Amino acid sequence: MAGTIAIKNGYVYDPLNDINGEMMDIFIKDGKVVTELSGADMKDVKEIDAKGKTVMPGGVDSHSHVAGAKVNVGRMMRPEDHYKHYQKKTPLTHSGCGYSVPSVYLGGYEYSKMGYTTVFEAAVPPMEARHTHEEMRSTPMLDMGGYLVLGNNWFLMRYLKEGDVDKAAAYIAWMMRTHKTYGIKCVNPAGVENWGWGENVSALDQANIHFEVTPEDMIKSLTELNEKLGIPMPVHLHANNLGHPGCWEITRDSLKIPKNVKAKPNTDVEWAETKKNAKRHESVYLTHCQFNAFGGTSWRDFESGIKGITDYVNSNDHVVFDSGCVPFGDATVMTGDGPAIHDLYMLTGHKWSNTDVECECGSGVLPFEYLKGNPVHSVQWAMGLESLLYVKDAWKTIMTTDSPNGGPFTKYPLIIAWLMSNKARQDTFDECHKWAQDRTDLAAETREMDLFEIATITRANPARTIGMSYRKGTLGVGADGDVAIYDIDPKKLEVNDYESIVRGFENTAYTVKAGEVVSQMGEIVAIPEKNTFYSDIATDADDEKSMLADVKKWFKYYTIGFDRYPTPDKYLANPTPIQVNAEK
Amino acid sequence: MEALLNTGSTIDEGRLAKGGSKYTDDYTKECAVCWMCAEDFTSLGCPEKVAVISRDRKYSVALTTKVTEAMRSGQVFIPRSIWANVVVEPDTFSTGSPRYKGSPVFVEPTDDEILSAEELVTKMYMGGE
Amino acid sequence: MADVILKPIGNFDLTVEAEVVTPDNFAGKSADDIGKLLVWQGPEELPLADFFSVEGNGGSSAEDTTIIIDGEIPRVKRIGQEMTGGKVLIKGSAGMHVGSGMLGGEIIVEGDAESWAGMEMKGGSIHIKGDTKDHVGCAYRGSWKGMSGGRITIDGNAVSQVGGGLVGGEIIIGGSVKHFCGIRISGGLIVVKGNAVRTVGAEMTGGTIVVGGCIERFTPGFEMVDVESDLKFNDIECPGEYKKFTGDYAIPQKGKGTLYVSCNNNECL
Amino acid sequence: MVYKNIICPVCGGSCDDVQVNLDKKNGTIDVQNACKMGNAKFQEVVSHHRILKPTIRENGKVKDVSWDEALEMAADILVNSKKPFFFLGSETSCEAQEVGLHIAEYLGGLADSNATICHGPTVMGIQESGMVGATAGQAKNRADMIVYWGVNALESMPRHMSRYGVFPRGYWTKRGRFDRTMVTVDPRVTPTAAASDLHVQLNPNSDYELLSAMFTILNGKEPHPSVEEITGVPISVMKQTVEMMKESNFVAIYVGLGVSSSYGKHRNIEIALNFVKEMNNYTKCNIGALRGHCNVAGFNQLASYLYGYPFGLDFTKGYPRYNPGETTCVDLLREKDVDAAFVMSADLMDHIPAESAQYLADIPMICLDIAPCPSTTAAEVVLPGVIDAMECDGTFYRLDNVPVYFEPFTDSPFSETKSNEDTLKQLFAKVKAKKEA
Known part of the structure; x- marks a missing residue:
């Protein structure tokens, strides 16, 4: 029976249901978690003995650069990243290559082997949406979706300057x-x-050229519009001044802007059973905290500014962030923040690509290597971990590497090991530049996360944050039957032996997607169906009509015709609209 | 004479090629042509036709001449086409791209017949089939 | 020392990739076992014995093993790839990627070698007695780090991109080169005893290049700083007078590269 | 019937404003807004020379066969080949190219596309330097200086100047041409050069030296005087050009095959890209390639995201490898290192040097195309092509790597296939069946 499976006797971690390592069975029928299977079902069901193993909901990555134009720029410009890192085809799987920017097939397989089943692309430039969807469609193993880049959109900036909120919403x-x-x-x-x-702009109240809109205007309006529209996730913010010493302050001040914006996600979906409130209450989701939290005033007095952010997050409840950890080694830096990458180019003199997108946004790509011996890089390594360890409530944080900016997502097991084992951190201090100890407080931090917290920051909270916990990030009844079973025995886990943590999280014993075993001990054994989620927002028809009249008039500044602008359904694998109800 | 060969598109070459008219006289008239400056044309004895010959002298192609001020002495141009590519150097300096621009060639007056694209394939590439 | 003699017996209608032919892989194996090692021809993996007769057993270690290829193998690629020790002697011409990524030991090619000899080589030595083509000791596509150690000696000519991205080690060309010799090097030494066509040292940010012959077209971003005579780099001697240039100032890296050009053969510079 | 906003499948411009009036009864088509090349291609829908039947060549004689027979024979050729080569041309959709790549991967063959004989070196240059570029509209809205370097835009992409580069009235360029300075760098006095404000007429094969000298000037140093003789351009003109750029608000540089195909190849592009990177410390400066074939950018994008490399893919070892000069079309054929070829939507025979073309004619070749051409003449099997953007839907990437979705205004003339993608899927099914039998 496809999509039906029984996972017996595993130690289950389901943070949204407060399940913390209890030995229990998980039943999945027709792809969804159920309370139990009938006797008839049990007769020919696949049964997995998870005794002595860790069972978690399938991993959810809420911020990763995996598909689209700039990711592909990274692939195309970096053959040197690929030629030694490849995978052969098998009768079931395609071949692929790439270390920090893997080709789509390889990327899908590698996520699946680590137990991830859902990944959201972090930035979709509207004009490149077709491209992004093409790549997501070709990425196997994962349910996906993408965030639309709107922070510098001409149409929005003009509406906001004119104060036309209804049209902006439409x-x-x-x-x-x-x-x-x-x-x-x-x-x-x-x-x-x-x-x-x-x-570029350098202050929250600095108006930009011609449009005369400030970062503050933009953040305030977008966060308000987001709630007016009832969008499932908070505004996903990459703050100004990123990557510059001292940028933590502008980041903190940016987070203050939507403090009084009340979260009002409003979707027509059926919610899986959870004990905890699975709905978000945050109005802003800051991304890659580490890159936005540089301290000091120059590279000479560079230091961690993480505390400035985490103190604010600890004392306020409208913020959630992902970390953007730096696990050392090869990376490819890529972002919609074109000027930030130009500054990095001035620093490194390395290969640099930039693509500005007319009327909409921009992007930059640059190869990067984080070295343990480099003072700044070693501080960045510590900062990523600081950001996750200093926030007391794991429901406010999400673990990422901003893949592949801090490093590729394949390094997640290493990050988990550093979070779970103080010894792992101390041993790394011994290998890296002393700035890691002198310019951060990480060395004094003794917190060691447990598997419950790891499950929170790698699946439960990313799913909750982006409004996907109605079906992802939990094993509650009604949730998708996405499960990661790790060969880690919580009763025998010795965190000082952190190598075993890395090994345990590198390849699942089983990755189950919609009730089907898709990967087993690092081997892909099935290619499942996949879904692509997007928000289908109902708004006022009159507003939409007058808005479209404007848009058509202004469309002459594009080089593509209005009729050719949309992304047709055929670019999506199983298009799955989520009905969103805007405030009327 | 020795010359550097430049090849590239012309609007009518594009029009005919994209219109599926490679086997028409118009196409031959547009593409089987060697452009040169008046000075070189005169020094060759004002020939109606020239043979453009590859540097290793293995390949040769007969073309009509066209005199134009667009060219400088020592440089010839053939519209991008099968005729031009007969004499383009096949070595790519390990880049995959042959020397469409700047292949050294010899240019000599000739009385040879100018082949159509189809004749060129069958006679030169397919061994006269 | 144990000698393994491979004699080409044909079947090279399509090129063969034989990265398995290294002293490391042959060490400890009998002639029979060696013949069973697999090489690639297109998507097929076929035994080495389909292409070569094998005589003699491998030594006890790589260092203790010499491979003699007794014939012309211009269509066999990747001989000696990533070898760490021992010796490979090719009595004819070699195909692409000979000694690519080599770490140690010695390769001698008595004939010519195809492109990419010693790509990203880290140690050991390659001696090509004939000519070679492009990318000797060069970095792979997209990388800025080429050969980092060891020595490549070419008695004949090379064509383009000699030592691209060189970081360390030495390349000595007895004959002439054409384009982009020493493109974007940041260290190491390239000596060209003959002539060069153009773009010598283009984009170099460090390292040293010596050209004993004439450079037809000089790279514009270099500045003359001195004249020196009888250059010596450890055991490598370059007699005569040289104009010393620094550059490449086209690249904003303060021109830390050094380019020596023979005074006699480049009077116009 | 009149159809509007049709996408033109000819060059990388991907004009999306073509209007066609198709009269099926009388077999005529009237086309508006397209250039000469575009118009000619649209006429193919009703042309008399269109290939409408599959053919095979038997003992030197060409004969019509059924689709099934042709596909069978094509599959036989591929399955019996020890090292098949796929040339997945750019005059078709990404969707068709994707199936082609899958077959090449499945059989452990090699796959290449027009980039290899077009802007391949440009892509290789990007691999060495990265590329500071933008979608086409940035220049339209902002650029006050346009440089065509080694490209004759008026003849290779006739509407580039009017749609994207020089004439369009953008947001900050309301007066179109009058708001822009236009410079052409070309050894020839092309129509584009003639239309420019400044024509820098350099010697052939000296692009690298000219760029390198301008770069040296940008860095505040004096280039070696010999560069004047090498390039044929006075240093004063180089300085003037650099100054013009620095003083502009937004410079857009377009490069063509004159840069990427002359001596120096990808290194010419590399230095141009590096120059542009540094120019951004003084003013906004972008660079882009004018791509002559319609979906040549698409293959680069597709192959990169599916397999990691933009062209010249070698699947022989079961995973993608890439090394231009070794795994690329012209070199493989010149070195006689493949033994069968599948050529789709590109007249490969026409485009490659004699030595390579001769070998291509020697080995069994399958050709999928719409009109008779040297490649179909030399092929063993000819499969009729469906015309993308006219007879089926799909995706092209235009010159600035923006994907466009095209929809047809008429149907495939064949009951046996809906599109080239469909044809290739049928072929793949037969290949699999034979291989697994």
């Missing part, structure tokens, strides 16, 4: 539907437009 709703995207991404608000002239 525009966002129309754009989400037109490009089949899920939530709002806001990258270097108001700054990327200036990059169209080779400039």
Whole structure:
């Protein structure tokens, strides 16, 4: 029976149901978690003996650069990243290559082997949405979706300057539907437009050229519009000044802007059973905290500014963030923040690609290697871990590497080991530049996360944050039958032997997707169906009509015709619209 | 004479090629042509036709001449086509791309017949089939 | 020392990839076992014995093993790839990627070698007595780090991209080169005893290049700083007078590269 | 019937404003907004020379066969080949190219596309430097200086100047041409050069030296005086050009095969890209390639995301490898290192040097195309092509790597296939069946 399976006697971690390592059985029928299977079902069901193993919901990555134009720029410009890192085809799987920017097949397989079943692409430029969807469609093993980049959109900036909130809301709703995207991404608000002239903005109240919109205007309006529209996830913010010493302050001040914006996600979905409230209450989801939390005033007095952010997060409840950890080694830096990558180019003199997208946004890509011996890099390594360890409530944080910016997602097991084992951290201090100890407080931090917290920051909370916990990130009845079974015995786990943590999380014993075993001990054994989620927002028809009249008039500044602008359904694997109800 | 060969598109070459008209006289008239400056044309004895010959002298192609101010002495141009590619150097300096621009060639007056694209394939590449 | 003699017996209608032919892989194996090692021809893996007769057993270690290829193998690629020790003697011409990624030991090619000899080589030595083509000791596509150690000696000519991205080690060309010799090197030494066509040292940010012959077209971003005579780099001697240039100032890296050009053969510079 | 906003499947411009009036009864088509090349291609829908029947060549004689027979024979050729080569041309959709790549991977063959004989070196240059670029609209809205370097835009992408580069009235360029300075760098006095404000007429094969000298000037140093003789351009003109760029608000540089195909190849592009990177410390400066074939950018994108490399893919070892000069079309054929070929939607025979073409004619070749051409003449099996953007839907990537979705205005003329993608899927099924039998 397809999609039906019994997972027996595992130690289950389901944070949304407060299940913390209890030995129990998980039953999945027709792809969904059920209370039990009938006798008839049990007769020919696949049964997995998970005794002595760790059972978690399938991993959910809420911020990863895996598909689309800039990811592909990274692939195309980096043959040296690929030629020694490849995988052969098998009768079931395609071949692939790439270390920090793997080809799509390889990327899908590698996520699945680690127990991930859901990944959201972090940035979709509207004009490149077709491309992003093409790549997501070709990425096997994963349910996916993408965030639409709107922080420097001409149409929005003009509406906001004119104070036309209703049309702005209608525009966002129309754009989400037109490009089949899920939530709002806001990258270097108001700054990327200036990059169209080779400039940037450096303060929250600095108006950009011509449009005369400030980052503060943008953050305030987008967060308000987000709730007015009832979008499932908070505004996903990549703050201004990223990557510059001292940027933590502008990040903290940015987080203050939507403090009084009340979260009002409003979706027509059926919720899986959870003990905890699975709905988000945050109005802003900050991404890659580490890159946004640089301290000091120059590279000479560079230091961690993480505390400035985590103190604010600890004392406020409207913020959630992902970490953007740096696990050392090869990376490819890629972001919608074009000017930030230009500054990095000035620093490194390395290969640098940039693609500004007309009327919408921009992007930059640059190869990068994080070295243990480099003072700044070693501080960044510590900062990523600081960000996760200093926030007391794991429901406010999400573990990422901002893959592949801090390093590729394949390094997640290593990050988990550092979070779970103080010894792992101390041993790394011995190998890296002393700035890691001198310029951060990580050395004094003794917190060691347990498997419950790891499950929280790698599946339960990312799913909850982006409004996907109605079916992802939990094993509650009604949830998708996505399960990761790790060969880790919690009763015997010795965190000082952190190598065993790395090994345990590298390859699952089984990855189950919609009730089907898809990967086993590092081997892909089945290619499942996949879904692509997007927000289908209902708005006022009159607003939409007058908004579209404007858009058509302004469309002459594009080089693509209005009729050719949308992303048709055929670019999506199983298009799965989520009905969102905007405030009327 | 020795010359550097440049090849590239012309609007009518594009029009005919994209229109599926490679086997028409118009196409031959547009593409089986060697452009050169008046000075080189005169020094060759004002020939109606020239043979353009590859550097290793293994391949040769007969073309009509065209005199134009667009060219400088020592440089010839053939519209991008099967005729041009007969004499383009096949070595790619390990880049995959042959020397469409700047292949050294010899240019000599000739009385040889100018082949159509189809004749060129069958006679030169398919061994006269 | 144990000698393994491979004699080409044909079947090279399609090229063969024989990265398995290294002293490391042959060590400890009998002639029979060696013949059973697999090489690639297209998507097929076929025994080495389909292409070569094998005589003699491998030594006890790589260092203790010499492979003699008794014939022309221009269509066999990757001989000696990543070898760490021992010796490979090719009595004819070699195919692409000979000694690619080599770490130690010695390769001698008595004839010519195809492109990519000693790509990203880290140690050991390659001596090509004939000519070679492009990318000797070069970095792989997209990488800025080429050969980092060891020595490549070419008695004849090379064509393009000699030592691209060289970080360390030495490349000595007895004959001439064409384009982009020493492109973007940041260390190491390239000596060209003959002539060069153009773009010598283009984008170099470190390292040293010596050209004993004439450079037809000089790279524009270099500045003359001195004249020196009878250059010596350890055991490598370059007699005569040289104009010393620094560059490449086209690249914003303060021109830490050094380019020596023979005074006699480049009067116009 | 009149159809609007049709996408033109000819060059990388991917114009999306073509209007066609198809009169099926009388077999005529009237086309508006397309250039000369585009118009000619649209006429193919009703042309008399269109290939409408599959053919095979038997003992030197060409004969019509059924689709099934042709596909069978094509599958036989591929399955019996020890090392098949796939040339997945750019005059078709990404969807068709994707199936082609899958067959090449499945059989352990090699796959290449037009980039290899077009902007392959440009892509290789990007691999060495990265590329600072933008979608086409950035230049339209902002650029006050346009440089065509080694490209004759008026003849290779006739509407580039009017749609994207020089004439369009953008947000900050409301007066179109009058708001822009146009410079052409070309050894020839092309129509594009003639239309420019400044024509820098350099010697052939000296692009690298010219760029390197301009770069040296940008870095505040004096280039070696010999560069004047090498390039044929006075240093004063180089300085003037660099100054013009620095003083502009937004410079857009377009490169063509004159840069990537002359001596120096990818290194010419590399130095151009590096120059542009540094120019961004002074002003906004972008660079882009004018791509002559319609979906040549698409293959680069597709192959990169599916397999990691933009062209010249070698699947012989069961995983993708890439090394231009070794795994690329012209070299493989010149070195006689493949033994069968599948050529789709590109007249390969026409485009490659004689030595390679001769070998291609020697080995069994399957050709999928719409009109008779040197490649179909030399092929063992000819499969009729469906015309993308006219007879079926699909995806092209235009010159700036923006994907466009095209929809047809008429149907495939064949009951046996809906599209080239469909044809290739049928072929793949036969290949699999034979291989697994």
